[in-house]
Amino acid sequence: MSSDEPPLADAMRRIEDAFAEGVEQPRAKPSADAIRAAEALLFAGGEPITAKALAEKLGPAVDVAAVLMKLKADYAGRGVELVETGAGWRFQSAPDLAGLFTETREAPKRLPKAAMETLAVIAYHQPVTRAEIEEIRGVSLSRGSMELLMEIGWIRPRGRRRTPGRPLTFGTTDAFLSHFGLASLDALPGKDDLKALGLLDPRAAAQLDVPRPSEDAAPDEEPLSEGDDAASFFVDHLGEDE
Template identity: 55%
Template sequence: MSDDEETRIADPISDAIASLRARAEHQGPSADREASEALGLRLAVDTERENLRLLEALLFAAAEPLDEETLIGRLPLEANIQALLATLAEEYASRGVRLVEVGGRWRFETAPDLADALNEVRQEPRKLSQAALETLSIIGYHQPVTRAEIEEIRGVAVSKGTLDLLFELRWIRPRGRRRTPGRPLTYGTTPRFLEYFGLASIGDLPGQADLKAAGLLDARIPADFFMPDPGRSEGDVDGEDPLDEEDQRTFHIDFMDDDADVGSEDI
């Protein structure tokens, strides 16, 4: 290839380089300033997005609502917490969860219009105390029985809370009043008690031989040990008057209706 041909090929490249230099010289400092401003704007936008991501993570991970002072302490110094919270709240406004302020603190919560789809009914397991188990057993085997008789058998006082719990479970009910001075109230079990423990009648409660075979009674029980027959408590009992109308209003006997809606707690 001749020198003239090389020169003709190189000239277009040289011309392009010269043109770029001339354009840069013509634009001067303003072009550099515009480029710097554009770069700074991009950096600011990127920084804000990173701050938003950090704020979002802090609020999602928090076990409880966070106040602005706590959030400021975890964000970079240049972060505008009010602007970031407003932006994040706007972004989540139409989503399944939203950012809300509660008592001066911020948290994510589910959207109100989704409440029906998120409702869940759960039955909390409940465990009877030893005192409640003993009281229920005494009532089951000795009914109709007064509070004083329960305390005499157990050897300790019966707390009101124990009886209230058994009433709440609808396992016991006031049966009547003893024909003795003071006419103390007597207690007995309910159809709900039979239903929960799978008994056809109160007479199906395990007897002494059953309990001994199950290991619930010591094989060396005293010779004078007496265990009542629970079946004797069915029907009318001598020495007991039924509750009058005032008693029924006081103790709300209608709550013993078999059709009453009571959850099946694990006891």
């Protein structure tokens, strides 16, 4: 018999090798560090995270499926559970504890159009004075609109203009950002965003400049004096720059 391997045996060996190459080798159990990292990502994300996104963060050596199953098992029966949704994986409160988060509250009243327009002007043009708000809107500003926005906690006096009369300047608050789901003023919709949402007429867009506000003090703005932080002071001085 020739020392060469018989054709049939050689063919069988090649098939076995090909099959072995196509079978994924079992990965080692995920490390504690990988599990902790995934746990942190899922908690901090706020939104569901896909397994693919987790894999990109944890690296190719980590078995993401095993990590998720381990976390799911660890949190089973606890107040917070790991669940899979259509958008990915997330932590949420256990269904049987839903009653703890039920509360009765009065539905907030819809803000008048004038107040919403005033809020929009302040949001995009801050720091801005009462007179500047009126100039931008083209109508007189009612005292009630400013008082209402301050009562809700969406606007605040920021400082004073370094101009005659030293009028108050106004800006938005962290409560405003939180209510509208904005991480910062930079997240306010720009011109392209407003057009995409159908809130801006494309014919007028070319003529319109959508400013980008800043939380930093303006060059001509000075901080409020000590003792000027009382709410009653601002209510009494809302119309002082008229």
